[in-house]
Amino acid sequence: MPQLRQNAATKEWVIIATERSRRPHDFVAEPRAPTADTPRSPSCPFCPGNEHLTPPEVFRLPGADGGWSARVVPNKFAALIPDGSLDRHAEGFFRCMDAVGRHEIVIETPLHNQPMALAETPQIERVLNVLRARYLALRDDPMLRLILIFKNHGAAAGTSLEHPHLQIAATPIVPYRQRTRYGEATQYWDDTGHCVYSDMRDQELADGRRVVLQTPCFVAFHPFASRSPFETWIVPRRHSASFGRTTDEELADLAVVLKSVLGKLYTKLNNPDYNLIVHTAPVPDETEEYFLWHIQILLRLTNPAGFEMGTGIYINTALPEETAAFLREP
């Protein structure tokens, strides 16, 4: 029968819908012709030669022949902008403020047709170093409270531009839902003296059925209470609340993990659309013990509907034990 499973860290339940359950290979898409089959696209604002189409860059990683191997630019359609006030305004009952913050684009590679799943590990490591550098630059702005790094890959994941890129958004508030999650983790730490994310990692390791990959610095698994098929968490072994405090060794290892995990998803499911999110503590909590930074990858194979919107409970039609085994196969 269908099962309700609770995520121990977020306290959120999911339904593992065995009545509709689909086997891992049911999620394999038809092979699709790459819409980008050349390394440059004349109209792409992120391709070399079109640098004038983006706002002035804030960071450049030099490449061969005087070019670049990665660039960071403000989002041309930024949802959060640097200049504004932190004051809350009351319009009667209604509260609002300037959407002050940062919204940047990290162009990962000059190559239009090389998604991260197909990139070389050293290039992924370079991009991770750029992300950490930008995190550290933004964290020094006292206006900013949370720095979110994420990637939208594919149309179903909300990308409008195909050229491989990540985004960094920094908000002047800790968003309500994230505040709730940090609160649950804080309560767990108060109760037990442990970080709930570290405990979850260790329990997944002890169980083993949902583990996809282990490396010296990271564990990748499909969580017990996965919200959707092939949901993947990448959790560090060393405690740190903040992505900004990762070591060089960890970033080098993380590049190996991302190459493997994204590569397996790309190859075995035929380039699925996904969102990748780096969860990290609010800037003022970077040295706290209650939270462990980690990465969540959510595939966009299904469409949340009224039930999810009305309850917050996701219905997952695949067993994470089976999807993890499927990905572990050579």
Next chain:
Amino acid sequence: MPQLRQNAATKEWVIIATERSRRPHDFVAEPRAPTADTPRSPSCPFCPGNEHLTPPEVFRLPGADGGWSARVVPNKFAALIPDGSLDRHAEGFFRCMDAVGRHEIVIETPLHNQPMALAETPQIERVLNVLRARYLALRDDPMLRLILIFKNHGAAAGTSLEHPHLQIAATPIVPYRQRTRYGEATQYWDDTGHCVYSDMRDQELADGRRVVLQTPCFVAFHPFASRSPFETWIVPRRHSASFGRTTDEELADLAVVLKSVLGKLYTKLNNPDYNLIVHTAPVPDETEEYFLWHIQILLRLTNPAGFEMGTGIYINTALPEETAAFLREP
């Protein structure tokens, strides 16, 4: 500049992204040929003559000539099923339980090609009476804590079957996110002695710019902190925490409101995909003062992506003041 707006009831912020802002008429879809242009579809399990394709019905509203005008059947692919245990099981660190509950389909009409936006008002009123009857039947099951009524209209909203239908899901737990929202409303009531949803309705009425429709029993508006373009809330004037405690007069009036609101969206935006959700208090709180039952309609014109998934903050590219004015126009 873009603006952060807070929903006073849920405490969640949204970004009104004026930098990318689109005018209401930008959301008008191309007219699309109805995929269903006949009142019956031979292969549809919800069409008359195919009653054997659904599980045995639990409720029938008689129609003309010995037929039916509405039917309620268990969902063939139920995410929650009636038989099971309420016991939580610990698998080490992991908590799970049987996904016990109910998951029903309300077939609104025998007519395959008559979505609610095009139905006659008396038929909508009959359907609303069926929903209340099913709510009242399910609420007497002591196992169930929350009864969610919702509708997925269109492929982007997660429908697999086009025949007009609603769904009812009843869960043995109060889902975490809903528990949080009830908690915020309880705190507001403790602080002020008012229901925050009633106060929001009154403030929207006093402001007026975002009000779409007023009737004797209801107010429809695009909330100050709308999460997406054309988000519509339908809030009763009379206080009641529970949809199950609506009066006959209210249901008759609600049919008029739904016909008008869904009809305007259908006509002006060319049949957009949407989710409709009836928010109601948990069964044990039906007579509480902190919550006011209401309906939320969310159009699926845009796709939440990594930013929304990582923060819970929605980016809305339209001004609710403008979308409401657009809908008010004759």
